[in-house]
Amino acid sequence: MSAEPLAVDTVTALVAEAGAAPSLHNAQPWSFRYLRDLGVLRLYADLERALPRTDPDNRGPHIGCGATLLNLRVAAAAAGLAPIVRLLPDPASPEFLAEVHLCGTGAPDAALTRLRPAIHRRHCSRVPYHDEEVPAPVSERLCEAARVEGAQLLFPGAWHVRSVLDLVQDAEGREALDPGMRAETARWTCTGPSGAAGAAGAADGIPAEAFGPRQRGTSVPVRDFAAGRAVPGRGWAPFEKHPNIALLGTAHDQPADWLRAGQALERVLLRATADGLVASVTSQPLEWPEFRWAVRDPVSAMAHVQMVIRLGYGPDGPASPRRSVADLLDVL
Structure with a gap:
């Protein structure tokens, strides 16, 4: 596997997949910064999208950012990558939630790869379901x-x-x-x-x-x-x-x-x-x-x-609005 930093177009596609994650009130409280010379993608909490009255501890943005990080890992595995993830890499910067080295060595995670088709099929469904147990x-x-x-x-x-x-x-x-x-x-x-x-x-x-x-x-x-x-x-x-x-x-x-x-x-x-x-x-x-x-x-x-x-088991929910990758990703 090549250790060369990924092209910006590839990272853009990965961030588009990551941005399909769920979040509290669909506020999408995340942003990304790609350090292209290092091949490192950083994930930040966007606390301007927090809900201070509903969620004063900012637990929701962390959970939402965790969900977007999982989507990123799934998309990366499906692209043949084996990213290395560090959570909370800088204690002095609490909004800096994760650092992802996209070109890690090793085999892609096959179990994550198999989840890739579900990223854009997953939608919250708030309609009645069938009265049927989950096997x-x-x-x-x-x-x-x-x-x-x-x-x-x-x-x-x-x-x-x-x-x-x-x-x-x-x-x-x-x-x-x-x-x-x-x-x-x-x-x-x-x-x-x-x-x-x-x-x-x-x-x-x-x-x-x-x-x-x-x-x-x-x-x-x-x-x-x-x-x-x-x-x-x-x-x-x-x-x-x-x-x-x-x-x-x-x-x-x-x-x-x-x-x-x-x-x-x-x-x-x-x-x-x-x-x-x-x-x-x-x-x-x-x-x-x-x-x-x-x-x-x-x-x-x-x-x-x-x-x-x-x-x-029941009807799928509708797709929710999504921010554009241009709004989520800075490239340095």
């Missing part, structure tokens, strides 16, 4: 996807699922009473379709067609991004009575753990997509310290839940 072999593959990234995926039992659903509802009620959180949600969502005028614009945020219908008579962990605002044409629908819920978490709760959780989250979502599942994620009950503590399973080794994931 054990599939759930085991999802748990392994989290494990190889240094995180844990847990499918809680029925009583715990009901508890999580109650906590989601409680968190949503608190959010509805918090003007600061409502304002952040409004900033990153648009009650019109993609491309309509609104605070989020057409390159980021969540358009109305991605909200999904309102829930009727059931409770699943899907955030209502309308936040009490009228959405033309949005209806109601019954969701699944027994949603398949998974908790993604880590043993510790520091920035490096959030980055690992983000990589694990995206690996789980890509594996789920490859296996024919759809998914939606929410951090809503994790945004309140007293609720976050209660979400965890007290008999598991998962000390800190980082994301609640809903999985199942």
